[in-house]
Amino acid sequence: MWIYEKKLQYPVRVSKCDPRMAKFLAExxxxxxGELAAALRYLNQRYTIPDQVIGLLTDIGTEEFAHLEMIATMIYKLTKDATPKQLEEAGLGAHFAxxxxxxxxxxxxxxxxxxAYIQAKGDPLADLYEDIAAEEKARATYQWLIDMTDDVDLQDSLKFLREREVVHAMRFKEAxxxxxxxxxxxxVY
Amino acid sequence: MNNNQCRVYYPFVGPFDPCPPIRVKTYVVPPNQFIPFQPMNLPQYPLPEALRRGTLWPALFSPYPCPPVGKGGGDY
Structure with missing residues (x-):
């Protein structure tokens, strides 16, 4: 069971009208x-992992949903006021169709x-190494996204999300x- | 049976939205939503007009796009 707080984990401010960026954020x-794959991966793997790391997977999986919500907010803000023509110019014509x-x-x-993006092997080491790799790949993706925009407010939220990937990878390595x-x-028995 | 097929709503406009807001959004509720089972002997279009419109019955005709602004109207 979850308790929902009707606010974002970290503020999302988008200052530049740049629907093109929405297409890239979809990654x-x-x-x-992405965050959906991460959340579903961890929350599914946690059932068949040794007791001492179940809580970690629950916590991180839950946080990934909070990140998903932040990404959704960014994409929504960038696309909600675009006309079909503007979406097409942003490379989102196929999406609009x-x-x-x-x-x-x-x-x-x-x-x-x-x-097929995610895996659950039932082997604790195999699963945890996959989780570490996923966090590092997500961190890299955030870096490329930060490189692709000059909106400092959007960059600020993305930098927060990137940092969380670093911390999550660390926690998985500890696990x-x-x-x-x-x-x-x-x-001694 | 024409214009009330088009519904409008007014989405939240935030103080910090990056793009100029679209204040009115539209969606369509076509007439089939209101006819659970088509009654017999409904009025019919003349045949050439029915061919053009795609239906024999005015009660089922649904024009598009919506007249008001919203998604660009006749603009795209």
Whole structure:
């Protein structure tokens, strides 16, 4: 069960009218290394992982949904006031043909999200290493997105999200350590 | 049976929106929403007009686009 707070995890301010950026931000919305994939990956893997890291996956998976909501806010703000013609000029003509200005879970190239992006192997190390890789890939994606806009307010929110990926990767690495260490623990029965 | 198919709503306009706002958005509620099962002997268009409109019955005709501003009207 979740409790919803009707506010964003971090403020999203978009100052430049640049619908093109919405197309690129979609990579973090419905892309392979995006927030949707991350949230669903962690919240699904947590059932079959050793007890001491279940809570970590729950917490991070939940936070990914908060990030998803921030990305959605950015995309919405950038597209809600664009006419069909402006969307077409922004490279979103194909998107409009199918979705109007509705948001949709696809990547920057318009490929719809698929569960094949994520994995659940049932092996704690395999799953946690996938999670670390996902965080690093998401961090890189945020870097490229920051490079693509000169809107300092949008950059500010993206920098916050990028930093969270760094922290999450660190926590997952610690989780790996917890699982590895257990083997060396001296146990007296 | 023409103009009330077009509904409008007024989306939230934030003080910090990056683009000039679209204040009125529209959507269509076509007449089939109001006819659960088509009654017999409805009035009919003359045949040539029916061919052009895509339906034999004025009660089912749905014009597009919506007249008011919103999505650009006749602009696109």
């Amino acid at each position: 973090q919305y419905g892309g392979a290394d 199918s979705h109007d200005s509705a948001l949709f879970y696809n990547n920057a190239a318009g490929v719809p999200w698929t569960a 790996v350590q917890l699982i590895v260490d257990d083997r060396e623990q001296k146990k």
